[in-house]
Amino acid sequence: MGKFVVRRLLLLVPILLGLSVLVFGYVRALPGGPADALLGERSTPEKKAQIEHLYGLDRPIYVQYGKFLERAVRLDFGTSITTQRPVSAEIRSRFPATVELSAAGLLFAVGGGIPLGYAAARRYQSWFDNASIVLSLLGISIPVFFLAFLLKYLFAVKLGWLPSVGRQDPALIADHPTGFYVLDGILTGNLAASVDAIRHLVLPGLALGSIPLAIITRITRASVLEVTNEDYVRTAESKGLTRRVITRRHVLRNAMLPVVTVIGLQTGLLLSGAVLTEIVFAWGGMGQFMYDAIFSRDFAVLQGGILFIAFVFVIVNLLVDLSYGFIDPRVRAR
Amino acid sequence: MLKARRTAVVATMAALALGAAACGGGTGSKSSGGGGNAALVFGASADPKTLDPAYVNDGESFRPIRQIFEGLVTTKQGGTDVVPALAETWQPSPDGITWTFNLRKNVKFQDGTLFSAAAVCFSFDRWYNFKGIQQSSSISYYWSTVFGGFAHNDDPKLGVSLYKSCQAKDDNTAVFTLTSASSTFLSGLTLPAFSIASPDALKKYNADQIGGSASSPSFSSEFGTAHPIGTGPYKFSSWDRNDKLVLERNDDYWGDKAKLQRVIFKPIADGNGRRQALQSGEIQGYDLVAPGDIGQLRSAGFQILERPAFNVGYVGFNQSKPPMDNQNFRQAIAYALNRDALVKAKYPEGAEVATQFQPPSLFGWNDQVPNYSYDPAKAKQLLANSGVKDPTIEFWYPTGVSRPYMPDPAANFQAFKADLEVVGFKVVPKSAPWSPDYLSAVESGNAQMYLLGWTGDFGDPDNFIGTFFRQQLPEWGFDNPKIRDDLEKARVETDLGKRTSEYKAINDEIMQFLPGVPYVHTKPALAFAKNVKGFVPSPVQEELFSLVTLG
Numbered sequence: 001m002g003k004f005v006v007r008r009l010l011l012l013v014p015i016l017l018g019l020s021v022l023v024f025g026y027v028r029a030l031p032g033g034p035a036d037a038l039l040g041e042r043s044t045p046e047k048k049a050q051i052e053h054l055y056g057l058d059r060p061i062y063v064q065y066g067k068f069l070e071r072a073v074r075l076d077f078g079t080s081i082t083t084q085r086p087v088s089a090e091i092r093s094r095f096p097a098t099v100e101l102s103a104a105g106l107l108f109a110v111g112g113g114i115p116l117g118y119a120a121a122r123r124y125q126s127w128f129d130n131a132s133i134v135l136s137l138l139g140i141s142i143p144v145f146f147l148a149f150l151l152k153y154l155f156a157v158k159l160g161w162l163p164s165v166g167r168q169d170p171a172l173i174a175d176h177p178t179g180f181y182v183l184d185g186i187l188t189g190n191l192a193a194s195v196d197a198i199r200h201l202v203l204p205g206l207a208l209g210s211i212p213l214a215i216i217t218r219i220t221r222a223s224v225l226e227v228t229n230e231d232y233v234r235t236a237e238s239k240g241l242t243r244r245v246i247t248r249r250h251v252l253r254n255a256m257l258p259v260v261t262v263i264g265l266q267t268g269l270l271l272s273g274a275v276l277t278e279i280v281f282a283w284g285g286m287g288q289f290m291y292d293a294i295f296s297r298d299f300a301v302l303q304g305g306i307l308f309i310a311f312v313f314v315i316v317n318l319l320v321d322l323s324y325g326f327i328d329p330r331v332r333a334r
Numbered sequence: 335m336l337k338a339r340r341t342a343v344v345a346t347m348a349a350l351a352l353g354a355a356a357c358g359g360g361t362g363s364k365s366s367g368g369g370g371n372a373a374l375v376f377g378a379s380a381d382p383k384t385l386d387p388a389y390v391n392d393g394e395s396f397r398p399i400r401q402i403f404e405g406l407v408t409t410k411q412g413g414t415d416v417v418p419a420l421a422e423t424w425q426p427s428p429d430g431i432t433w434t435f436n437l438r439k440n441v442k443f444q445d446g447t448l449f450s451a452a453a454v455c456f457s458f459d460r461w462y463n464f465k466g467i468q469q470s471s472s473i474s475y476y477w478s479t480v481f482g483g484f485a486h487n488d489d490p491k492l493g494v495s496l497y498k499s500c501q502a503k504d505d506n507t508a509v510f511t512l513t514s515a516s517s518t519f520l521s522g523l524t525l526p527a528f529s530i531a532s533p534d535a536l537k538k539y540n541a542d543q544i545g546g547s548a549s550s551p552s553f554s555s556e557f558g559t560a561h562p563i564g565t566g567p568y569k570f571s572s573w574d575r576n577d578k579l580v581l582e583r584n585d586d587y588w589g590d591k592a593k594l595q596r597v598i599f600k601p602i603a604d605g606n607g608r609r610q611a612l613q614s615g616e617i618q619g620y621d622l623v624a625p626g627d628i629g630q631l632r633s634a635g636f637q638i639l640e641r642p643a644f645n646v647g648y649v650g651f652n653q654s655k656p657p658m659d660n661q662n663f664r665q666a667i668a669y670a671l672n673r674d675a676l677v678k679a680k681y682p683e684g685a686e687v688a689t690q691f692q693p694p695s696l697f698g699w700n701d702q703v704p705n706y707s708y709d710p711a712k713a714k715q716l717l718a719n720s721g722v723k724d725p726t727i728e729f730w731y732p733t734g735v736s737r738p739y740m741p742d743p744a745a746n747f748q749a750f751k752a753d754l755e756v757v758g759f760k761v762v763p764k765s766a767p768w769s770p771d772y773l774s775a776v777e778s779g780n781a782q783m784y785l786l787g788w789t790g791d792f793g794d795p796d797n798f799i800g801t802f803f804r805q806q807l808p809e810w811g812f813d814n815p816k817i818r819d820d821l822e823k824a825r826v827e828t829d830l831g832k833r834t835s836e837y838k839a840i841n842d843e844i845m846q847f848l849p850g851v852p853y854v855h856t857k858p859a860l861a862f863a864k865n866v867k868g869f870v871p872s873p874v875q876e877e878l879f880s881l882v883t884l885g
Contacts (some may be wrong), residue, residue, distance in 0.1 A: 028402035031766075033774070035770075037770040044805070046489075047471035051470055051471060078550035079552035081472075157610050157614050160614060165611045168618075170375045170578045170616070271358065279603060282611075288603065
């Protein structure tokens with residue numbers, strides 16, 4: 001297994017290298033540059049030339065790429081032209097927000113999806129099953145930003161039950177040692193801050209988790225159905241085992257494999273940054289940051305950010321693959 | 335039986351969870367009433383970049399900076415006239431080259447050190463001696479706008495600096511020596527970029543430290559991110575990036591103490607998000623209200639406060655692209671556009687039709703400039719006179735943006751296109767996303783005719799028409815030496831009366847020449863909760879939260 005992990009990690013190198021060339025070339029091929037975006041209506045050709053010279057953007061592209069690689073190896077991804085801070089600092093301050101939001105979405109999706117999918121499979125072709133299919137279709141087809149807007153309007157603006165914006169009540173005084181607000185509240189003994197952070201996670205988590213929920217429900221349902229019809233389940237039933245034991249030991253364990261794959265893929269997608277949800281809820285995470293970087297042609301942020309996301313995706317998938325070993329003994333034995 | 339029990343358990347847990355979430359912290363309103371210990375949460379449209387006044391030029395960074403710092407002079411509340419701030423009185427020498435400022439006594443910085451002439455000169459010398467990335471026009475934009483160059487220009491195009499030296503004659507007298515007479519110097523000093531910071535703090539927290547690498551420099555100083563120390567009525571408390579910036583009342587402030595204990599700036603980039611946060615009570619005010627929301631907010635009982643008009647929206651002509659260089663052709667366009675109808679139909683109440691490239695509130699505005707009032711018949715005549723065989727125009731407009739002077743660019747485009755086609759022009763639409771595509775196309779001279787505008791920075795006509803026409807720019811595509819020279823002359827004229835008539839004459843000249851058609855001045859709006867009192871909107875956004883109370 002160690003060899004397996006090492007091999008996978010080594011794959012990161014060509015992946016990230018290839019991606020870096022793509023990103024580097026692509027952002028520079030777009031019309032306009034960071035100087036235009038920075039100066040806005042105040043631009044003059046002199047000012048523009050000055051900024052481009054300052055950031056080395058008037059050098060040949062291979063020189064720029066060389067410098068970029070040279071720094072990237074030292075994990076220095078340059079400075080954001082729009083915020084004037086190092087890209088790594090920007091990522092470090094925003095990624096926890098995206099992680100918390102993804103965790104909330106995933107919790108909702110997995111915590112709701114697996115039981116729903118299982119229940120639907122058990123009640124195959126009943127009204128419940130059909131309802132679950134409809135719900136899944138709805139979940140996948142409603143645009144996330146629209147759902148976010150709807151939830152916000154209903155529960156925050158109209159009913160006032162939950163906050164409409166941000167990660168925490170601005171008037172609340174709290175320390176954030178790690179950047180994960182729920183965790184920070186617990187670490188600093190400020191439980192009110194943790195609860196407040198959780199309240200802020202409910203609506204965006206629901207919005208973001210809607211698509212994974214739908215997908216996980218369907219996959220779980222299909223997988224459970226397939227396993228339930230297997231011979232070994234019929235054998236277990238005829239052995240006289242209780243429903244609970246059959247479910248736990250035979251059906252769920254075996255049905256989980258495709259579900260875990262899907263969860264892994266969904267996690268990667270969530271962590272790449274839910275742009276629209278983050279914008280609607282003013283979340284301050286990676287998604288909105290990357291989106292803004294495109295419009296301000298903030299090359300350093302785009303380069304560093306995209307490579308970072310790719311890295312996270314690869315690691316998450318590696319962990320998913322490793323988890324197969326725990327779930328499926330056949331993989332372990334290999 | 336087991337199934338029913340399980341369902342019941344799940345249902346109960348779900349209900350409990352929802353209930354706990356709802357009960358967690360109560361509903362909307364977070365502000366407690368009255369003054370004393372109250373806090374106001376304001377919805378900004380973005381996080382500040384840094385709180386070092388010399389390094390920023392965007393409104394959202396200046397917003398908290400204006401509460402923490404003060405300069406020698408400032409603008410009158412709600413207007414553009416220059417009034418005292420840290421300087422009580424000032425006198426220029428007869429040749430306009432030496433300016434003596436008599437400073438307020440017994441003023442302390444928020445770190446307890448004493449404000450003095452030495453502190454003033456320290457800051458000005460610091461800016462004058464900026465090097466490398468500090469000279470970038472996206473960093474020290476306002477220094478270059480008012481003073482031009484630095485002690486050692488990295489870019490030769492920056493030219494000789496207007497600033498020569500600052501001398502602390504005594505603790506309360508600062509004497510500035512300029513390299514030439516200037517009349518924009520004083521109004522330029524009202525800009526928050528020229529706020530005076532504590533020299534102790536600037537030194538201790540390495541305000542000039544640059545990190546990163548040569549082609550990727552970054553500011554690594556703590557001054558702007560953790561210790562911005564000025565003399566103002568609020569002081570810095572804490573800053574969670576992208577989350578909130580908290581200011582606390584400065585109880586040792588030399589003037590009228592702030593009414594509210596805390597002001598919290600929360601960045602919410604989406605305009606709808608800001609509106610909803612106001613409606614749900616999570617914030618008590620926000621800026622950049624979409625014109626379409628004004629009616630709804632007013633009827634829901636929120637206050638809409640308008641800033642006096644200090645911007646201009648215009649149709650720009652690029653005369654390097656024929657037939658834009660044909661005077662009759664340009665005049666035909668001007669007479670063809672029904673500006674009144676557009677402003678009445680597509681702009682919020684308070685917007686006015688523009689007749690020249692600066693707003694009426696600014697001196698130098700001329701009520702006698704050529705008036706190209708809507709006249710399609712005259713436009714057709716002029717078009718015929720122009721001799722242009724093929725009256726086709728590439729008309730550019732931006733997408734994905736809303737500007738204070740142009741909330742809905744596509745609507746303006748459609749209205750103007752229809753006006754032009756009635757007269758016989760053929761319009762080819764050209765659109766691009768605002769930043770940087772559209773701006774890049776326009777500013778590099780690729781757009782034949784385009785929609786653009788400008789918001790003024792400080793109360794000087796040169797900030798409007800000087801910015802547009804004092805230099806040859808690709809977006810206008812022409813070289814008119816007379817207008818350029820007249821603008822240069824007016825810029826250095828020190829007598830206000832003479833200066834006013836000079837600018838009046840120039841505005842007339844410009845509208846005769848017709849490099850473009852200005853069409854609107856708008857009043858950007860802010861929205862506040864019903865109980866917020868005392869906020870005074872300013873045309874140049876010099877807005878103090880120290881005057882605000884929660885009723």
